[in-house]
Amino acid sequence: MQGGCIRQAVGKILQGRTPAGLTEEEVMHITQAGRDKLILEDSLIRLDASPRMIVGDIHGHLDTLLYIFDTFGYPPDKRYLFLGDYVDRGPDGLECMCLLVSYKVLFPDTVHLLRGNHESTITHYYGFYDECARKLNKQAHLHFLCLFDTLPYAALISNSVLCMHGGLSPDLRAIADLERLPRPAPIPDQGLVTDLMWSDPEPGLTGWAIGRGGAYTYGENVVERFCRTNSLQLIVRAHQIVDAGYEFFANKKLITVYSTPNHCERENKASVLCVEPSEEAEGVTLSLRVYNNTHVLRNKTTI
Numbered sequence: 001m002q003g004g005c006i007r008q009a010v011g012k013i014l015q016g017r018t019p020a021g022l023t024e025e026e027v028m029h030i031t032q033a034g035r036d037k038l039i040l041e042d043s044l045i046r047l048d049a050s051p052r053m054i055v056g057d058i059h060g061h062l063d064t065l066l067y068i069f070d071t072f073g074y075p076p077d078k079r080y081l082f083l084g085d086y087v088d089r090g091p092d093g094l095e096c097m098c099l100l101v102s103y104k105v106l107f108p109d110t111v112h113l114l115r116g117n118h119e120s121t122i123t124h125y126y127g128f129y130d131e132c133a134r135k136l137n138k139q140a141h142l143h144f145l146c147l148f149d150t151l152p153y154a155a156l157i158s159n160s161v162l163c164m165h166g167g168l169s170p171d172l173r174a175i176a177d178l179e180r181l182p183r184p185a186p187i188p189d190q191g192l193v194t195d196l197m198w199s200d201p202e203p204g205l206t207g208w209a210i211g212r213g214g215a216y217t218y219g220e221n222v223v224e225r226f227c228r229t230n231s232l233q234l235i236v237r238a239h240q241i242v243d244a245g246y247e248f249f250a251n252k253k254l255i256t257v258y259s260t261p262n263h264c265e266r267e268n269k270a271s272v273l274c275v276e277p278s279e280e281a282e283g284v285t286l287s288l289r290v291y292n293n294t295h296v297l298r299n300k301t302t303i
Ligand SMILES: [Mn+2]
Pocket: 085, 116, 117, 118, 165, 238, 239, 240
């Protein structure tokens, strides 16, 4: 019965019209089923290198999310890892979050969702609370806050590619530190989880400095040392708009992937990162797809 309700909601959202006309009952079903599914996962998700798309910030742009699925494939035929920031800023966070969580419930091994800094109480200030109140009611926003607290914080692909929304932390020394993070929990004011959600790379910086959201910024030497000591090929993160849709840092040891084009009055391109098994014994093969809202601009640039 619940699966039928969720499939019905997916059908409404996939029509692409907004608001999609979701009912409060549907939102309750989706968020409850999403919490039940997400809380089963560890705070660090371990994935193999089966081909999958890694997607950065969507920020309430249903047109972009549907463009990604139309262009690169729908679950469960294609696997996805999303890096967070599904809501706020854009007009349709409700539809984006409900579609992604529905896919998580229907295809839990195919779709993985990480937490971004906007999956939190800051939705009171950046648009999602108002959107919920306008399209449904204030209670709907509370359902989402409970859901947000169950989202995992990081993913490790094939023991060699570490993914999170914001980035590194001085409190993160080993990969195993990520496994012990308790959930469900709100994002705290400072510390490891805050940095995972909020921190940024800083060109020219050596070591650490204070950044936005109570988190740190980190220099190239921090990234290179962390990758070396933890045998990582690459760190993948989102969280910052970058003009080309992606941006390297620290001798290609870190990449920022941003998946919403023309965002916040910028004329930025967008990208998703495809990870596949490597033909060699170790590591994975990574390639970029760069697009705007109507065209794929670069297909399969191997990095
Ligand atoms: Mn962010």
